[in-house]
Amino acid sequence: MVRQPAKRDPEAEGRSRRAGVGKVCTMVCVVLAAACDTAVRSGESAVEIVVDRLEAAPAGSTTYTTVLESDVLTSGTPHADLGRIVLRARLRDPGSSDAPTAPSAMNVATLTRYRVAFRRSDGRGVEGRDVPYAFDGSVTVTVDESATPIGFTLVRPQAKLEPPLRTLVGRGGASVLSTFADVSFYGRDARGRTVAATASMTVHFADWEEP
Structure with missing residues (x-):
C-alpha cells in the first residue's frame, strides 16, 4: 500500500x-x-563626589587629624578608631560663565556603603600578615552641593586582635607599622547612576604610650 x-x-x-x-x-x-x-x-552620572577632607581620631579621643596614630591597645582593651570624611556633590558640567548650570533636586547622591583597605609603601600587602584585613561598612547619607561630614569606622577593634596589629602589643612606640588607608564611598545619584569617591590617609599603628 x-x-x-x-x-x-x-x-x-x-x-x-x-x-x-x-x-x-x-x-x-x-x-x-x-x-x-x-x-x-x-551611564556617567551628572554629578561627581568631591572629597574635601579625610581625617580620623584615635580610640578614646575626639580630636581629628589627617594622620592617625592608632593605639592597638587602649587601657588594656582594643577600641575602634573613628574616621570622618567631608563630601559634596558637584556638577560634572557646570556650564559656562555666561550660562552656568544651576543645581537641582536631581543633582544629589545617596551613599549606601564604604570600604576601607590598607596598603604599605614597600609594596607588601598580604592581609592578616602585612596589613589589616579590608572591610566594608554601611551608611545612608544623601550628599548635595553643600559640604557633608560623614562619620565611619576606620579601624575595627577586631583588627587589633588579629595579625599584624596584635604583634605590636607590649612593644610600645618602638615598633610601628605604617600604612595607608584607602577609603571608598559608593552610592547612586537621583537617576540611579552609580557614583563613588576615594581618599587616602596615613595610619601609624603601635602600642602607643598612654598619658
Whole structure:
C-alpha cells in the first residue's frame, strides 16, 4: 500500500510562522529593554563626589587629624578608631560663565556603603600578615552641593586582635607599622547612576604610650 503525502495546510503554516516571529520579536524587545535599562543605570552620572577632607581620631579621643596614630591597645582593651570624611556633590558640567548650570533636586547622591583597605609603601600587602584585613561598612547619607561630614569606622577593634596589629602589643612606640588607608564611598545619584569617591590617609599603628 502506497502512502499518500499529507496535504499541506497553508493557513496553519502561516499561523505557525507568525507565532514564531512573534516569539522572536518578544525576546528581542525584552533584551533591548534590559540593555537600555542597564545603559541608563551604568551611564556617567551628572554629578561627581568631591572629597574635601579625610581625617580620623584615635580610640578614646575626639580630636581629628589627617594622620592617625592608632593605639592597638587602649587601657588594656582594643577600641575602634573613628574616621570622618567631608563630601559634596558637584556638577560634572557646570556650564559656562555666561550660562552656568544651576543645581537641582536631581543633582544629589545617596551613599549606601564604604570600604576601607590598607596598603604599605614597600609594596607588601598580604592581609592578616602585612596589613589589616579590608572591610566594608554601611551608611545612608544623601550628599548635595553643600559640604557633608560623614562619620565611619576606620579601624575595627577586631583588627587589633588579629595579625599584624596584635604583634605590636607590649612593644610600645618602638615598633610601628605604617600604612595607608584607602577609603571608598559608593552610592547612586537621583537617576540611579552609580557614583563613588576615594581618599587616602596615613595610619601609624603601635602600642602607643598612654598619658
